[in-house]
Amino acid sequence: FRFGVRIEILAMKISFRISNLSKVYEMGEEKVIALDNISLEVPEGDYVAIMGPSGSGKSTLLNILGCLDRPTKGNYLLSGESVEKMNDQELSALRAKSIGFIFQSYNLIPYLNVVENISLPASYEKKSSLDFARAEELAEIVGLGDRVSHRPLQLSGGQQQRVGIARSLSNDPSFILADEPTGNLDSKTTSEILELLEDLNQKGKTIILVTHEE
Ligand code: ADP
Ligand code: MG
Numbered sequence: 001f002r003f004g005v006r007i008e009i010l011a012m013k014i015s016f017r018i019s020n021l022s023k024v025y026e027m028g029e030e031k032v033i034a035l036d037n038i039s040l041e042v043p044e045g046d047y048v049a050i051m052g053p054s055g056s057g058k059s060t061l062l063n064i065l066g067c068l069d070r071p072t073k074g075n076y077l078l079s080g081e082s083v084e085k086m087n088d089q090e091l092s093a094l095r096a097k098s099i100g101f102i103f104q105s106y107n108l109i110p111y112l113n114v115v116e117n118i119s120l121p122a123s124y125e126k127k128s129s130l131d132f133a134r135a136e137e138l139a140e141i142v143g144l145g146d147r148v149s150h151r152p153l154q155l156s157g158g159q160q161q162r163v164g165i166a167r168s169l170s171n172d173p174s175f176i177l178a179d180e181p182t183g184n185l186d187s188k189t190t191s192e193i194l195e196l197l198e199d200l201n202q203k204g205k206t207i208i209l210v211t212h213e214e
Contacts, residue, residue, distance in 0.1 A: 021074030
């Protein structure tokens, strides 16, 4: 019995587990094998970097891990739940609850200000009024407490990515997936953003980072 309990605890420590996963894009006659038989385990609380040349399937992998896309073949366990068995609605719910995304090009809504952009994912999930107090707190955490009413175009690239990071936190996800988040930033801003991610990892977030930064 004790042994059984122990196994359960160990199993819970793995947050992402993919096995023999492939993704093939079919473009008419042509097939693009973006991922070919990949296996990967990421324990809870880990901070993992995925590196590789352009076109090697990094974004494809991250999109599948983030439940934005499905594999062609293979298994994917997210926090012990088998993702391929879920329908689109269950997948969206799981994504909204547990995953935060950060993008290279920030993907902010230009006509919304900082707090509105940050509170967007939370407003999708709860389908209720936007939680601006929470968004202001998050703006403070990423160092934008004095920019809450600015719109994206009134901010520098680094500040926009801080908004992107704050937005990724708005559902209080356990996992953060970042796809080249510093790809458009200079080296000083890059280290500031990486410091912010490091800090989130110290606070317990599991992070998978696609990057070119050694
Ligand atoms: P990376 O992020 O490492 O640059 P991607 O995952 O974006 O690589 O792409 C991997 C391969 O899959 C590339 O050859 C790309 O052209 C192809 N690819 C990516 N997305 C699609 C898609 N939606 N349809 C067809 N081919 C795609
Ligand atoms: Mg990419």
